[in-house]
Amino acid sequence: MRVTDVPGVPEWLPEHLADEGIQELYPPQAEAVERGVAEGESLVASVPTASGKTLVAELAMLSAVASGGKALYIVPLRALAGEKAREFEQFEQYGVSVGVSTGNYESDGDWLGSRDVIVATSEKVDSLLRNGAQWVDDLACVVSDEVHLVDDSHRGPTLEVTLGKLRQRVADLQVVALSATVGNADELADWLDAELVDSSWRPIDLRTGVHYGQALHLDDGTQRELPVGGHDTQSAAIVDDTLDDGGSTLVFVNSRRNAEAEAARLADVTRQHLDAEEREALDGLAADIREVSDTETSDDLADAVERGAAYHHAGLAREHRELVEEAFRDRLVKAIAATPTLAAGVNTPARRVVVRDWRRYDGDAGGMKPLDVLEVHQMFGRAGRPGLDPYGEAVLLADTHDELEELFDRYVYAEPEAVRSKLAAEPALRTHVLATVATGFATTRTGLLDFLDETLYATQTDDPQRLETVTDDVLAYLARNDFLERDGDQLSATRSGHLVSQLYVDPMSAAEIIHGLEVGPSVESASDGDGDDSETSFRTASELAADDDGDDDPDPTPFGLYHLVSRTPDMYELYLRSGDREEYAELAYEREAELLGRAPSEYEDARWEDWLSALKTAKLLEDWASELDEERIAERYGVGPGDIRGKVETAEWLLNAAERLAAELDLGCAPAVRRARKRVEYGVREELLDLAGVREVGRKRARRLYNAGIESRADLREADKSVVLAALRGRRKTAETVLENAGHENPSMEGVDADADTDADPN
Ligand code: ADP
Numbered sequence: 001m002r003v004t005d006v007p008g009v010p011e012w013l014p015e016h017l018a019d020e021g022i023q024e025l026y027p028p029q030a031e032a033v034e035r036g037v038a039e040g041e042s043l044v045a046s047v048p049t050a051s052g053k054t055l056v057a058e059l060a061m062l063s064a065v066a067s068g069g070k071a072l073y074i075v076p077l078r079a080l081a082g083e084k085a086r087e088f089e090q091f092e093q094y095g096v097s098v099g100v101s102t103g104n105y106e107s108d109g110d111w112l113g114s115r116d117v118i119v120a121t122s123e124k125v126d127s128l129l130r131n132g133a134q135w136v137d138d139l140a141c142v143v144s145d146e147v148h149l150v151d152d153s154h155r156g157p158t159l160e161v162t163l164g165k166l167r168q169r170v171a172d173l174q175v176v177a178l179s180a181t182v183g184n185a186d187e188l189a190d191w192l193d194a195e196l197v198d199s200s201w202r203p204i205d206l207r208t209g210v211h212y213g214q215a216l217h218l219d220d221g222t223q224r225e226l227p228v229g230g231h232d233t234q235s236a237a238i239v240d241d242t243l244d245d246g247g248s249t250l251v252f253v254n255s256r257r258n259a260e261a262e263a264a265r266l267a268d269v270t271r272q273h274l275d276a277e278e279r280e281a282l283d284g285l286a287a288d289i290r291e292v293s294d295t296e297t298s299d300d301l302a303d304a305v306e307r308g309a310a311y312h313h314a315g316l317a318r319e320h321r322e323l324v325e326e327a328f329r330d331r332l333v334k335a336i337a338a339t340p341t342l343a344a345g346v347n348t349p350a351r352r353v354v355v356r357d358w359r360r361y362d363g364d365a366g367g368m369k370p371l372d373v374l375e376v377h378q379m380f381g382r383a384g385r386p387g388l389d390p391y392g393e394a395v396l397l398a399d400t401h402d403e404l405e406e407l408f409d410r411y412v413y414a415e416p417e418a419v420r421s422k423l424a425a426e427p428a429l430r431t432h433v434l435a436t437v438a439t440g441f442a443t444t445r446t447g448l449l450d451f452l453d454e455t456l457y458a459t460q461t462d463d464p465q466r467l468e469t470v471t472d473d474v475l476a477y478l479a480r481n482d483f484l485e486r487d488g489d490q491l492s493a494t495r496s497g498h499l500v501s502q503l504y505v506d507p508m509s510a511a512e513i514i515h516g517l518e519v520g521p522s523v524e525s526a527s528d529g530d531g532d533d534s535e536t537s538f539r540t541a542s543e544l545a546a547d548d549d550g551d552d553d554p555d556p557t558p559f560g561l562y563h564l565v566s567r568t569p570d571m572y573e574l575y576l577r578s579g580d581r582e583e584y585a586e587l588a589y590e591r592e593a594e595l596l597g598r599a600p601s602e603y604e605d606a607r608w609e610d611w612l613s614a615l616k617t618a619k620l621l622e623d624w625a626s627e628l629d630e631e632r633i634a635e636r637y638g639v640g641p642g643d644i645r646g647k648v649e650t651a652e653w654l655l656n657a658a659e660r661l662a663a664e665l666d667l668g669c670a671p672a673v674r675r676a677r678k679r680v681e682y683g684v685r686e687e688l689l690d691l692a693g694v695r696e697v698g699r700k701r702a703r704r705l706y707n708a709g710i711e712s713r714a715d716l717r718e719a720d721k722s723v724v725l726a727a728l729r730g731r732r733k734t735a736e737t738v739l740e741n742a743g744h745e746n747p748s749m750e751g752v753d754a755d756a757d758t759d760a761d762p763n
Pocket residue numbers: 021022023024025026029048049050051052053054055347386
């Protein structure tokens with residue numbers, strides 16, 4: 001089918017696509033059009049990676065916009081939101097406006113409402129719904145990218161419930177769900193009342209197989225010589241062989257550490273294939289990478305990049321990831337060692353894909369677990385660049401002949417698993433039941449069960465009773481913690497329940513926070529021994545007001561607050577490494593007076609372990625808020641700069657929730673919580689809060705200004721410009737911007753010389 005034959009799309013589209021080199025639709029795209037995707041029909045498209053799902057989504061969204069509606073594109077990862085929005089911005093020249101919703105969970109609703117196409121994560125959409133976004137009513141089309149992730153126990157339920165709410169709210173909403181090839185695409189289509197395109201077509205041939213001994217064994221039964229030869233590892237030999245042919249390789253491994261080590265090894269191979277021009281370009285790229293942050297990760301990555309290889313994992317800063325991805329697409333970086341996050345979405349095709357590790361450590365299972373077929377096939381799908389490579393090749397690695405056979409059975413010949421809903425679990429339902437009631441999607445228990453009956457879970461389960469039982473447990477929990485009130489069949493959210501729903505925190509996090517703030521420091525840490533109050537409950541505001549003995553209670557310390565939010569289920573804690581247990585147990589006793597809520601005893605194993613992990617996380621946050629260098633923090637806790645930022649952002653968000661809850665419940669400590677939050681936000685000690693609040697100042701500059709005697713925003717406005725300039729290391733442009741942001745009357749630095757005496761601090 002030619003693009004000119006697609007009904008319903010705006011008239012400028014065929015020409016635009018032709019300019020992009022797209023004239024003929026790929027077969028699965030043509031099938032989607034035949035099933036009405038450009039005319040408002042809902043559709044599930046289950047097709048392999050890189051076979052043009054995005055265009056299917058665009059046909060649906062653009063025809064929806066052409067007929068006056070809005071379109072929403074739901075992405076699974078925040079990192080993908082920006083990438084997708086940039087892709088859709090190509091349509092802005094035709095008057096289609098695009099908005100991407102990132103940033104914090106409560107903001108930016110109105111601005112989004114003015115856009116035609118909106119890109120957001122499912123969590124963001126959920127949050128917008130909870131906060132009453134009105135533009136949702138104008139939606140004509142919603143696209144759910146990587147919908148097979150409803151199977152993910154952490155994030156799947158949110159996607160499932162969000163799609164349910166959107167469909168309930170907007171009659172006749174077109175839902176286009178894009179999925180990797182899965183075992184039960186028909187069930188997904190049933191759930192969404194959608195047409196189905198289930199295809200294994202790929203734009204470029206993919207050969208899959210296993211490397212064993214001296215050869216690649218491929219799925220068509222052929223073998224190709226590929227001796228390990230002088231190389232240390234199979235993957236090094238494969239990278240070398242691919243480069244002989246001018247191709248690039250993507251190697252998937254199971255941990256960050258392995259990715260880093262593998263990249264260093266592969267760099268020894270890629271290094272030998274670089275010409276002078278490439279070496280120069282790579283030197284430039286390495287310098288850019290070192291600019292991003294002053295850490296060991298930055299250095300290691302730059303070292304590998306100089307030699308033509310790189311690693312890619314979630315511990316990298318976003319800027320690092322983008323630089324690496326772009327250089328790989330430009331064929332400058334010849335090999336990437338990546339953790340599986342790269343397989344999920346980001347567009348980085350390679351001639352060859354090597355799945356080096358097919359087992360991964362799984363905390364829930366307490367050991368190594370084989371990857372899902374679905375995941376391995378998605379990694380495979382990254383092989384082969386249409387128009388560039390004659391074909392793609394994707395292989396696993398075997399050590400023994402038995403393993404060779406096992407891998408063929410397990411992955412090469414195997415069909416992907418069926419997608420199963422993970423909704424009927426308490427943590428998922430706790431948050432979604434509260435939100436469903438708080439936002440009025442259900443006002444009775446019956447209504448709630450009816451709503452849940454429309455979920456994928458309900459269409460899949462053969463035990464309908466289970467959902468009802470878990471729902472009742474959750475309702476009881478929410479009522480016990482004063483988030484919900486029940487009156488017969490009627491359900492309503494309390495004020496704090498509404499707030500918790502809007503703040504987008506897990507009700508259990510909110511209960512933990514409220515309890516900690518109410519009880520205060522846990523000086524009397526001995527367990528009360530009854531062992532069954534592991535679930536926190538708290539007093540209502542009025543009870544509290546009644547026994548409030550004035551303002552004598554000391555404010556919680558930042559460290560106490562960091563620990564409190566770190567032990568909620570919304571914070572991804574740091575693991576304890578060997579030796580950490582003793583170190584943090586000691587810290588727990590040392591700083592006991594600051595920790596909020598009831599401390600577990602050492603004999604409550606799981607809780608004690610959790611308490612210590614949270615303590616480690618809290619210590620990281622305290623180090624950050626005490627102006628410790630990023631590099632030192634990364635080293636001390638064995639994390640990357642991306643992790644530090646992740647922890648800081650989560651803490652900021654949870655402390656914001658804590659502040660709001662403290663204010664709502666009149667707990668009196670809201671200002672202290674706010675100060676602790678600001679310190680994490682800026683990464684500074686108390687005395688720099690005012691200065692660091694000036695845009696473009698940041699933690700390092702604030703400290704230099706402070707050391708030069710400029711202690712506040714007001715000082716900055718009055719300061720001698722030469723002192724400011726010296727403190728900012730003679731950077732005129734920066735100094736002007738900073739003065740302007742501080743509200744200086746005349747920020748110009750013309751004719752000002754840096755006062756050499758004041759720049760005492762060489763850092
Ligand atoms: P998916 O989302 O299925 O992984 P993409 O939508 O990213 O795949 O498409 C992969 C590549 O194929 C993109 O570069 C896209 O421009 C190109 N493409 C899509 N449809 C066509 C087509 N009909 N003809 C030629 N190229 C296409």
